[in-house]
Amino acid sequence: MISSDGLSVYNGYPVMAQQKCLAHLRRHFQRLIQHPGENNQKIGQAFKDLIDEGFRHYSQWQHSQDRYLYNYWAVRFKEKVDLTLKQWSNKAGYEGGKLLRSLKLKADQWWYFLFHPEIPPDNNLAERSLR
Numbered sequence: 740m741i742s743s744d745g746l747s748v749y750n751g752y753p754v755m756a757q758q759k760c761l762a763h764l765r766r767h768f769q770r771l772i773q774h775p776g777e778n779n780q781k782i783g784q785a786f787k788d789l790i791d792e793g794f795r796h797y798s799q800w801q802h803s804q805d806r807y808l809y810n811y812w813a814v815r816f817k818e819k820v821d822l823t824l825k826q827w828s829n830k831a832g833y834e835g836g837k838l839l840r841s842l843k844l845k846a847d848q849w850w851y852f853l854f855h856p857e858i859p860p861d862n863n864l865a866e867r868s869l870r
Contacts, residue, residue, distance in 0.1 A: 758851040762861040765790045767838055776832040785823055786838070792816065793852070793860055800856045813853040820850065 765787055772783035793816065800809040824842060831839050842849055852860040 757848055758855075758858045758860060758862065759845060759848040760860075760862045761790050761793060761849065761852075764838075764842075764849065771835055771838060774834050776834060778827065778830045779832065779835055782827045782831055782835045782839070785827065786842075789816075789820055789823060793850075797852060797856065797860050806856070809856055810854075813856075817850060817853055 768783040768787045768790070770783075771779050772787070774783075796809065796812050796816070800806075803809075820842075824839060827835070828839050828843075852858050
């Protein structure tokens with residue numbers, strides 16, 4: 740990562756204009772489900788379900804290319820993510836709290852694909868082919 744004129748840049752693109760890999764995030768939440776601790780299973784499952792919904796709708800958009808329906812879903816989905824974050828933020832232990840803080844602080848990177856569906860929600864073609 741380099742800085743140019745005070746902006747963080749990675750691989751020639753502003754960091755805020757990049758999609759972080761949701762497949763990796765999903766694995767973190769899967770591990771959280773297995774990790775002992777108050778609310779870890781509930782938090783992990785809630786966000787794993789949201790990520791799965793994101794992958795499903797992205798896949799549907801790839802087939803239909805219906806931008807209107809995708810945008811309609813994306814706005815509501817982002818609201819659902821924000822509500823779920825608010826619901827669990829004060830109830831998360833250390834491990835869950837780390838994940839939720841990342842979702843808040845880097846929301847533009849985790850959910851970039853919602854408003855730019857030409858960008859896949861993960862950055863690994865091999866993982867995408869498994870879905």
